[in-house]
Amino acid sequence: MLQAIGLTSAPRRGHPAVVDDLTFEARPGHVTTLLGAPGSGKTAVLRLMLELDPGRGVTYFRGRPLHRIEHPAHEVGVLLGDVPGHPARTVRGHLRMLCAAVGVPASRADEVLELVGLAGMRDQRIDALSLGMDRMFAFASALLGDPHTLVLDDPAEGLSPQEASWVHRLIRDRAARGGTVLCTTTDAKEALRTADRVVTVDAGRLVADQSAGGFSRARLRPRVAVRSPHAARLAAVVGREARAAKRPVEVVAGTGGRLFVYGATCAEIGDAAFRHGLPVLGLADEVADARPPRTVDPPAVAAGSVEAEPRPAARANGVRPAPPIRRRPARGPLQPLRYELRRFLGTGTTTLVTAAVLAVSLGISALLALSGHAPLHRVLVAWPSPLPLPPAAIGAGLLGALSFGDEFRHPALAAGCGTVPRRLGLLLAKLVVSAGVALVLAAAVVLTSAGTYYLLSGADLTAIVHNSPTLGASWVGLTVGCAWAGLLGAGVFRATAAGVAAVLAVPVLVVPLIRAVPTGSGSRPAVGLPGRLRELVWPHWPHWPHEAERWLAAALRVVDQPVGAALSLSLSTLVCAYVLTGLRARVRW
Template identity: 60%
Template sequence: MIQAIGLTSNPRKELPPALDDVSFEAPAGRVTALLGAPGAGKTTALRLMLELQQGRGITYFRGRPLHAIAHPSREVGVLLGEVPGHPARTVRGHLRMLCAAAGVPVRRADEVLEVVGLVSLRDERLGTLSRSMDRRLGLACALLADPHTLVLDEPATGLAPREGRRLHGILRAHAAQGGTVLFTTDDPKEAAGAADRVVTLAEGRLLADQEAADFARTRLRPRVAVRSPHAARLGTLLAKEARAARRSVEVVHEDGNRLSVYGSACADVGETAFRHGILIHQLADEVGDMGPRAAAAPDEAKSEGASPAETLSPDDAPSLLPTPISVRQAPSPLRPLRYELRRAAGVATGYLTAAAVLVTSVLVSVLAAKIGHTPQARLLAAWPRELPLPPAALGAGLLGALAFGEEFRHPALAADRGTVPRRLGLLVAKLLVAGATALMLAVLTVACDQEALYLVYGRELTGVPPEWRSLGVSWIAVVVACAWAGVLAAGVFRSTTAGLAAVLTVPVVVVPLVQKAVEGPHVRTTAGFSVRLREHLLSQWPFGGERVLAAGAKAVAQPVGGALTLSLAALLCAYLLTTVRGRVR
C-alpha cells in the first residue's frame, strides 16, 4: 500500500507550488490511476513520493518511507521518463547491470525481456530504441527485482493500442498477485478502463478520489462509435430520426469516416443503417470524455474503442508476469562490485581510452628519447619533465572520472535512490575497479614503451633500472592516485569534466604549493625519514615487503606524492560530507 500525506513541492520564485497539500492512498491488490492534464502535478507527485525532489510531505510504502528501506529497488519498481541508460549499452547489458545492483540472478534479464516483448531486440543499443521500445524497456527495469509496488509515469505514452492493452494487462496481473500499482495518465478513458481507483489532480491540488465506476459515471458518458464510408449521410439520417421521435441524440462527426453518437445504442444505429442500405465498418459502444480534452482530436491509439485490458481475462493475466524470484535480503559486499564491473565493461569508452593512452604514451616515449635529456625511468613512463602528468596518469584519471560522471549523466540507478545512491559500498567498488584498471594501465604502458624503445633504438634504453622496486611503487602510486582523484572529484562535483580537472589541478596548482612548503625556511627537516621508518616499523616483512613500503613512504614524501595524498584526503572528506548531509536531509 502507498500512503501519500501532504505532498507539497517547493514554490518556484513567485509562482505557486506545482503540488499543494495532496494526500491519497493506493491500496495493495488494486490499480490506481493518477489522472490530470499536462501540468497538473502528476510527475511532481511521483518525484516527491520517491524522494527525488525536495518538498514537504511524506510517503509510506507498506508503512515505511523510501529512505528507511534497505533495498528500495526490491520494494518499488519505478518508470519515470525515458530509460536513463548509456546510449551505447545494449538492452540486455543494461538489464544485467541492474541485476547485479539489485542482487538478482542475471537470467532475470531475459525473463523480463520476454514479458515486455523485447527478446528480439536484446542486442540493440539503447540509443537506437524507439519511444515505444523505450517504454517497454522501462517497464522491464521496473519489474526486474520483483518489487511489491510499481510506480509508473505515463507508461502507455507512445504505445500502439495493442501494446497499451498488454501493458495494462501486466499491471492488472501484478495487482492480482497482491502488488500495488500506481500509474499516471492524462486520458480519462484510459484511467477508467485500466484502473480500479482514479485520483484526479487539477492545478496541483486534489480534485477527486473515486472508484473507477464512480469516476466513469460522473466524468464519462456512453457513446456509439461508427465507421462508415457514408458517415455524413448516416449522421444526417440519425439526427432526422431523433428529431422525429423527440429523442435527445447528439451526432458528432470525427476525423475521416467516423461518427460518435451520444444518446443512442448500437442496435438503433445499426437498424437505421440497415433500413437505408448504408455500409458499416465499425459499430461499438464506447465511453467519451466530458472534460476539457473532449474537444481535442483523439489520437489513433485512443479511438479504437476497446478498453485497455478488455482482451485479457483474469485467468490469463497472471501468466503475463515473469516467474517470482527469491532475492537474498542479506547485504553482500560483492553486489556493488559486480554492478561496477558490468557498468565499466558494458561500453567501449574504457577500451578506447586505454588504447588512446597506450598509443600516446608510445609516441611520447619515442619522441622524448629522440630529443634526449630525459632519464631512462621517465622514458619508460613516457613522462618527460615538460609534461605535468604522463599520459597513463591522465588516462587513469579520465577513466576514474567517467566512473561517477556517467552515473550522473546516464543515471541507471535513478529508480533506486536519487540521481546516484551515495553509499560507501558503491564508492569502494568504484575505487577498487578504478584502481585495478589504473594498475593494468600502468603496467601495460611501461611494457609498450619498453618494446617501442627497443624496436626503434635497440637495447640501449630498455635496461632495468637499479632502483626498479621504488620506481615501480612510485609509478603505480601516481597512476592509481590519479584514478582515485578522478573518481572522488566526479562524485563530489557530479561531472566527468570536474573529475578530470581535479586530476590536472594536482600538478599545476597543488604540487607548486607543496614544493613551496617543503623548500621554504624551516628549523627541522624530514631527512632520513624512510630509514627511520624501516628501522622502527618495517624491520622484517615477508618477500621484501619492507622495501616496498619504504618506497611508498618515500614516494609520499615527494612533492607529487604529497600533493596527490593531500588531494585524495580532501576529496574523500568532501565526498563523505556530502554523503552524510544527503542522509540527514
C-alpha cells in the same frame, strides 16, 4: 496495500501547491489508476509517494514508508519516464549492472527480458531501442527485484494500440498475481480498460474515488461515430427526426466530416442516412468521456458519488498535521564491487581509452629511444620532459573521472531523482576498480615501451634494475594517484571534465606552488623518518624488518618529490571536499 495520506507538495513562492492534501489507497490484487488532465499533478503525486520531492504527508507500502524499507527495489518497482542508462550500454549489460545494485543474481536480467518479450534484443544498444521497446525495457528494470507494488507514470503514453494492449496485459497480470499496481493516465477510456479503481485528480486535489463500474456510469457515455461527405445535412436529418420522435439526441460535429451522436444507435443513424440518400463512409459505436475532470470539494464529491467510499483520514481528529516528506539521499548498490565492475566494463569507452593510451605511449617511447638523449626511465614510461604528465597518467585520470562522471550524466542508481549516492561502499568500490585499472595500464605501458626500446636500440635494460623499487613506486603512485584524483574531482564537482581538470591541475598548478615554497634546513621532514619511526616502535616491535624500512624510505622519497607532494596534497583536498559535500547533502535532505 498502498496508502497515501495527506500528500501535499511544497509550494513555490507565489504559487499554490501542485498537490493539495491528497488521500487515497490502492489495494493488492487490483489496478488503481490516477486519472487527470496534463498538469493535474499526477506525476507530482508519484514523486511525493517515492520521496523524490519534499512536501508533507506519508505513503505506506504494506504498512511501512519507503525510507523504512531495507531493500526498496524488492517492494516497489518504479517507472518514471525513460530508463536513465548509458546509451552505449547493451540492454542485458545494463540490467546485469542493476542486478548488482538491487542485490539479485545476474540471471534475473535474462528472466525479466523473457517476461517482457525482449530476449531477442538483449545485445541491442539502449539508444537503438524504439519507444515501445524502451517502455518494455523500463518495465524490465522495474521488475528486477520482483516487487509487490508497481508505481507507473503513464506507461502507455505514445505507444501504438498493439503496444498499449501489451502494457495493459502485463499490468493486469501483475495484479492477478496479488500485486498492487498504481498507474497514471490522461485518457478516461484507457483507465476504464485497465483499472479496477479510478482515482480522479485535478489541480492536485481529489475529485472522485470510484470503482470501475461507478466511474463508467458517472463519466463515460456511449455514442455513435459517423463519417460522411454530407455531415452537415446528416446532422440536420438526425436532429429533425429526434425532435419528431421526442427522443433526447445530441449531435456534435467533429473534423473531417465526422459526427458524434449521443442517444442513438448505429442502426438508427444508418437507416436515417439511407432513407435520405446520404452516403456514410464510417459508422461505429464508441465510449467517450462525458466531461473533463472538475475541481470540487473532496468531501462533497465523496458524498455524492454513486460508488464513493470513505477516504482514509489524513489527520486524526482533524488536529494532527501530516508528517514532512524529506528528499532523501539515493541508496547505493547492495553489491558495490560487482556493480562498479559491470559499469566499468559495460561500454567501449574503457577499451578505447586504453588503446589510445598504449598507442600514444608506444609512439612517444619510440621517439625517445631513437633520440638517444632521454633517460631510460622516461623512455619506459613514455614521459618526455615537455609533457606535464605521461599519457598513462592522463588516461588513468580520465577513466577515474568517467567512473563518477557517467553516474551523474546517466544516473542509473537514482531513477527520477537525479542524484548519485555518496555511500562509502560505492566510493571504495570505485577506488579499488580505478586503482586496478591504473595498475594494469601502467604495467602495459612499461612492458610495451621496454619491448620497443629493446627492438630499436638493442640496449640492456638491467641498468635500471638497481633503482627499480623507487622508480616502480613512483610510477605506480603517479598513475593510481591520477586515477583517484580524477575520480574524486568528478565526484565533488559532478562532471567528468572537472575530474580531468583535477588531474591536470596537479602538474600545472600545484607543482609550481610546491616548488615555490622556500626550502631550508627544516624543510625536509621526511629525511630520517624511517629511523625515527623504528626508534618509536622499537619497544613494541623489536624485530623491525630492514625491507620494511627500505620500502618506507622509498615511499617517503616519492612523496618528497614535487609531483608526489602535489599529488598527495591534491588527493587530501579532494577527499575532504568529497566528505564535506556528502555531509552537506545529508543535512540539506
